Amino acid sequence: MLIDSTSSTSLYSSYTSSSTSELGSTDFLTLLIAQLQYQDPLNPMEDTEMLSELAAFSSLEQLTAMNETLGTMASSLNASLVNSAVSFIGMDVWAEGDSITKGSDGVSSITYTLTDTATAASAYIYNTAGKLVATVALTDLDAGEHSFTWDGTTSSGEEASDGSYTVSILRQDEGGDYYAVSTQCQGRVVGLSSENGSTVFELEDGRTVNILAVSQVRAAT
Numbered sequence: 579m580l581i582d583s584t585s586s587t588s589l590y591s592s593y594t595s596s597s598t599s600e601l602g603s604t605d606f607l608t609l610l611i612a613q614l615q616y617q618d619p620l621n622p623m624e625d626t627e628m629l630s631e632l633a634a635f636s637s638l639e640q641l642t643a644m645n646e647t648l649g650t651m652a653s654s655l656n657a658s659l660v661n662s663a664v665s666f667i668g669m670d671v672w673a674e675g676d677s678i679t680k681g682s683d684g685v686s687s688i689t690y691t692l693t694d695t696a697t698a699a700s701a702y703i704y705n706t707a708g709k710l711v712a713t714v715a716l717t718d719l720d721a722g723e724h725s726f727t728w729d730g731t732t733s734s735g736e737e738a739s740d741g742s743y744t745v746s747i748l749r750q751d752e753g754g755d756y757y758a759v760s761t762q763c764q765g766r767v768v769g770l771s772s773e774n775g776s777t778v779f780e781l782e783d784g785r786t787v788n789i790l791a792v793s794q795v796r797a798a799t
Contacts, residue, residue: 663770663777663779663789664770666767666770666779666789666795667767667768667769667770668766668767668768668798669766669767669795669796669797669798670764670765670766670767670795670796670797670798670799671764671765671766671767671779671781671787671792671794671795671796672689672762672763672764672792672793672794672795673762673763673764673779673787673788673791673792673793674760674761674762674763674787674791674793675688675761675762675763675785675787675791676688676744676745676746676761676763677742677743677744677745677763677785678703678728678742678743678744678745678763678785679741679742679743679783679784679785680728680730680738680739680740680741680742680743681740681783681784682740683783684727684730685727685728685729685730686727686763686765686781686783686785687725687726687727687764688725688726688745688761688762688763688764689723689724689725689726689761689762689764690723690724690726690747690759690760690761690762691722691723691724691759691760692719692720692721692722692724692749692759693721694721695719695720695721696719696749696750696751697719697749697750697751697752697754698715698716698719698749698750699715699716699719699747699748699749699750699759700713700714700715700716700747700748701713701714701716701726701728701745701746701747702745702746702747702748703728703743703744703745704743704744704745704746705738705741705743706741706742706743710733711732711733711738711743712728712731712732712733712738713733714726714728714729716747719749726745726747728743728745742784742785745761746758746761747759747761762793763781763785763787765781765782765783765785765787766781766782766798767779767780767781767782768780768781768782770789771786773786773788776788776789776790777789779792
């Protein structure tokens with residue numbers, strides 16, 4: 579039986595199309611052996627073509643081994659990260675974030691830092707639908723770290739519903755320009771979970787913060 583280059587291509591196509599799994603290194607080697615076994619003795623495979631296919635096979639083997647190694651490393655790193663994260667339970671953490679929670683125990687606070695003295699600054703509180711519910715003018719405008727706690731009332735003076743909110747702080751400089759101020763969440767870690775493939779800390783007031791956003795960790799006081 580003779581198989582020319584066209585027939586060899588057809589064999590490859592039929593083999594891969596009939597298989598329900600991806601073409602692996604064993605399948606690749608089987609096709610190469612079949613091609614060598616049934617090649618036309620009057621028109622054998624060129625040395626360069628043979629070397630090219632062997633090089634492709636070697637690359638496939640290396641890539642397969644690399645993928646397996648990376649998968650093992652990823653699993654190991656994830657397990658190590660989770661084990662390390664467990665030790666944070668019961669600790670107070672500070673992390674980049676803008677979420678607050680209003681509940682029966684009051685409203686959680688956030689911190690913000692002014693790099694220099696501001697002419698004016700305000701905190702804007704939004705509900706989960708993105709609607710502005712309150713605007714609070716800030717009075718402590720000196721450079722440094724500050725804490726903000728919303729009193730839980732809307733701009734119309736009504737008591738806001740319990741739940742989650744976000745806070746955006748804008749400061750005004752001497753030229754009248756406004757700039758966003760970075761904010762941080764602070765709370766005690768009571769658990770951990772996974773969100774969109776990332777490990778997050780669960781705080782006692784119901785908020786969550788990404789472990790990679792944590793900037794400070796302190797013993798509970």
